[in-house]
Amino acid sequence: MVLVALIGLVLASFAPRADAFGQAPGQLVQVNSEHVLHALEQRRAEFQSHPEALHRFVQGEFSQSFDRVYAARLVLGDSNHATSDADVQAFADALVDHLMARYGSSLLKIHPGLHVKVLSEMPLRAGSIVKVLTMVDRTNGARISVDYLFHQHAGQWQVFDVIVEGISFVQTFRSVFADVLRSKSLPAITEDLREGKILVGSTAIDHPLGGH
């Protein structure tokens, strides 16, 4: 159950605190993660009884520090070249809203004692990208690596990809949507997302038989 809950934690770890503006990406991750865990501890009962309050909280946490359009363009990859800014914006919004609705409530499943530790900050591409390496420690001793990729936009460090145990969200979605885009236009996919005809991000659970 903690594993599912981590989705919520990572979802909620991007929000810039008012006093965090101008901080380095690593500090942002640390401060934001601690803020979310603290808020969850303080408001758990409220969130449980009022799901809409939790939804507002999660929306607020994400509203500024994830560069959704840039990430969407990376997800679209080669297909991006033939699409308008408006279509990309609509696609990004639809995907965000869709996934927010699906996974926002997972925050409630975080158990007390979860700890996020920033391991290092790695400037790449002459400092235009910063990779922040973190480790999520569970209370039973299990550890999960979560890395964040930041870039600067509008004078602010913003996340554009998250890599959990080696799996990049952009890279994975890029593969998935590349296949879908062969048969549908981007506006059609956006509409499907809005209407819930495409359910993104949960399919791996249907394939439980493991192996190498």
Add this chain to the structure above:
Amino acid sequence: MRQRASPRADTAVIASHSQRWCLLAALLAIGIAPAWAQQPVSSAVAGPQASPAPTTGSQPVSPAPAAEQASEIQRRAADDAQLPAYLRNNAVASDLATYDPWERYNRRIFRFNKRVDTALAKPLATAYVRDVPEPVRDGVSRFYTNLRQPVIAVNLFLQGHPASACKSLGRLAVNTTIGIGGIFDPATRMHIPSYDEDFGQTLGRWGWRRSRYFLLPFFGPGTLRDRFGSVADAPLGPIRYFDPTRLRVAVIGLEVVDVRAGILPLDELGTGIDDDYILVREAWSQRRLHQIDDQDVDIGDDR
């Protein structure tokens, strides 16, 4: 090699612990997406080799001494190694998609495995979680984790980490004795690190990085390299030596149920997209390369 807290699985068994992490990671990675927030599009770029606009200066383009150019090339290569494939300057098609020339066959096996899960594995796991107390289930998971230590230790040694291999054997000794057959985990409380290695990873470390995706009935994601790896690891799995056969089958069956139970919570996230084959394949492949490469993170033990 990045240390793992609770690796386990018998190579002769259908499921493996790493799959659990693979699925988790896939879901986590995908669950991140709601973090996208409204921003203007002015800085956005895309494409396989796209990268954000530099903020601290562009790459040097003027002629430079050979040494400086070589240094710059090395720096860029080092940067690339730290970035996902879609951001790498030198990314090629094989970096951006899993090598899957047997896709038509694999898709058939994928559908079959899903039906097996729906009909058998998932119902058993559901009943297991419902009827068996959590402390007991945790003990069962630790038992199987402990049984995997010989495989892990041998592969650590083969990958050039004898000190870590000894620590893995130390875990086995401590948890088998003080931990009563591995049901308890005093080794973690004694700060003995835990790793997760197998011969598929060892082959990857030895140079067989690109291997075709290859599904088998009743088994999960894997490549041809990893299937060979599983065969090589099999003799090191203690379960195969359990006797009588009935006991061996029961232990293997319980492990399958245990692994499936471990990922049951993920089921509540809903049903799949139109084509979940690609999602599973790509997420698994990224995770697997991460397992192969992550030795750089924590290699100090053996230096």
